[in-house]
Amino acid sequence: MADVGELDTHPESSPSAECLADGAILYQVTDELMVRWEALDPVRAARIREFGIHSELVVPMRTRGVTLGVVFFARHRTPVPFDEDDLLLAEEITARAAVCVDNARRYKRERMTARALQRNLLPRRLPDLAAVEVTSRYLPSETWAGVGGDWFDVIPLSGARAALVVGDTTGRGVEASATMGRLRSAIRTLADIDLPPGELLTHLADLVTRLAAEDDPKPPGATGATCLYAVYDPVSRHCTLASAGHPPPVVVTPDGSADIIDVPNGPPLGLSTLPFEAVETELSESSVLALYTDGLVEGQDRAIDEGLEALCEALAQPGPSLDALGDTVLRTLLPARPEDDVALLLARARALGPDRVATWEIPPEPAVVSRIRQEATARLMDWGLEKLVLTTELVVSELVTNAIRYGRPPIRLRLIRDRALICEVSDFSSTAPHLRRARALDEGGRGLFLVAQLAQRWGTRLEVHGKTIWAEQDLSDD
Structure with a gap:
């Protein structure tokens, strides 16, 4: 009767309008009825004659107090008309379908809300810093599981230094996005008082533990979140890193070799009160530091070791720019529909020489x-x-x-x-x-x-x- 996206008008005395007012209706298509329908909707009446429809059921689709639409059942190949038993069956089928449609509608609305929340809580624009040139990529999951709580950040620090952050909360949906926003805000507050990476993660873990104890029930994603925090100093070219259960970063040297940085991997946030250990490494000027979430290197058909090897190979490929390198990494490692959220942060190290x-x-x-x-x-x-x-x-x-x-x-x-x-x-x-x-x-x-x-x-x-x-x-x- 109507193509997708087109407007379909139903007059006040049409079968669809009558069923919304009076409930499910059984029609036997007679000549008298066809004359009335031809006056109301000649196009629809012509289609009924074309297919030889002789019996119709019109059932309102309602669930949870909401009217979602109208369902038409038409019989034209079988000469036996619909009866009252068929009407009861049609109402039951429609009721079950209405619940499924409403669930899908609610899930889509929640998914759109989670995506909007995630998009607004992530950095809209990365700062332009003397310490590093940065680019980022974020891809939400395209599976039924919904949006996760992956995040990244670049924070200017005193002394022309820069903090690079990437993290991942457990769970899906609005709760995971909200938890991500809380953690990102907490990290920015702790970074503003210039805490070293290991000490910052220790304070963050204590905060997650307290929040989990205060919330009843416990919000998904609060306990068990992972985070990698790195501070780069362009004067000394030293980079200090600490990890709370997060995949290790990869550094690409100016000669094109890509290596995994061995960072002491502490427990995820909120699972331990022990202090986090930091490691310091020196970065050559123009080196690229890659921070990412596990969705980039791990999947159902790929172990994390295989993913890390593929990541190193992709990062070692020369590219005209940092943005092009980010596109190459995603194109090489990810399928068309990622199973998990993916956050990628690439930072090219700069150096402040004696002239500055x-x-x-x-x-x-x-x-x-x-x-x-x-x-x-x-x-x-x-x-x-x-x-x-x-x-x-x-x-x-x-x-x-x-x-x-x-x-x-x-x-x-x-x-x-x-x-x-x-x-x-x-x-x-x-x-x-x-x-x-x-x-x-x-x-x-x-x-x-x-x-x-x-x-x-x-x-x-x-x-x-x-x-x-x-x-x-x-x-x-x-």
Whole structure:
């Protein structure tokens, strides 16, 4: 009667409208009835005559208080007309079909909701960083199981560093997507206070354990989520990684060889309270670091070892760009309809050379502050940053003086010219300063407050030995 996508109109006195008002109806097609139908819908009446339909059942499709449509049963090949028993059977068949259609409709709505939630919780645009060039791919599962909780992230850190994150929550649907959003937000909060990768995962695991204990019932995906967290420093070219039950990353060197990084694999989040162990590796400039979820390398017909080997082979293929390499990996490893969600994050390492970094080793003597300030000013003049000389002199003086007075040697000053001018002062004391307002009679407490007013951002970063206090000044106007 009508093709898919076309509008089909049913008059108020048509059989479909009558059955919606009065319930299932049995029609014996008589000449008198055909005359009335030809007046209402000549096209449909002509099709009835063409096929020789002599008996019809019209049954409303309803379930769970919702009307989904109307079902027509027509008999034309068999001369025996429909009877009341056939009408009862048609109503039962229609009722069962209505439940199936409504279940499919609800599943589709839930799947679309989960996809929309997942899409909005993932990064819409990756940041442009001096540390790494990044590209990403995310493919939701195309199977009946529904959307999972895979995610990735790139987080700018102090000192021109970058954090690379990829994770996977167990479960499917809206709950898994919501859990993913909670974990991603928690990681960003922990990364903002510059926690090392192993310590960050330990805090995240504690958070997952507490959330699981508070929720009743336990949300799917909270316990047992996996995560890989990496921090790359473009000055030292060191990359520190920690894993919570996640597949290992792969690094592709500039000569084209691809190798798996042996990262100590801790338990998934929420399954243990033990600390996570981190590993540090040095990346050559232009190396590519690949982080991914298990859906890329594991499947029903492929073991994870085979998938890792195929991934290394795909990454070793030369490509014109990082985006092209990502497309090659997905095209090589994935079927047309992936069984599981897939997240892939590729990062090409960059390096900040001596022309953008200046370092001074400072003896713990107050008299050297003036000389260090002058040398820092000279370096800013070489970089063409005359507008920042005055504020940088004040920042350097305050941070270096505080390190000499309250810190422990060795003390180091480092200036980094990135998209911002970064001033870092490191020492071997683990005592971190706190910003406060100095009272009228206080002799100290104003230096850090002054730094906070002059800098765009500032903070403290705990190191393996000691700490680093940093301050950033914007270069967008220069």
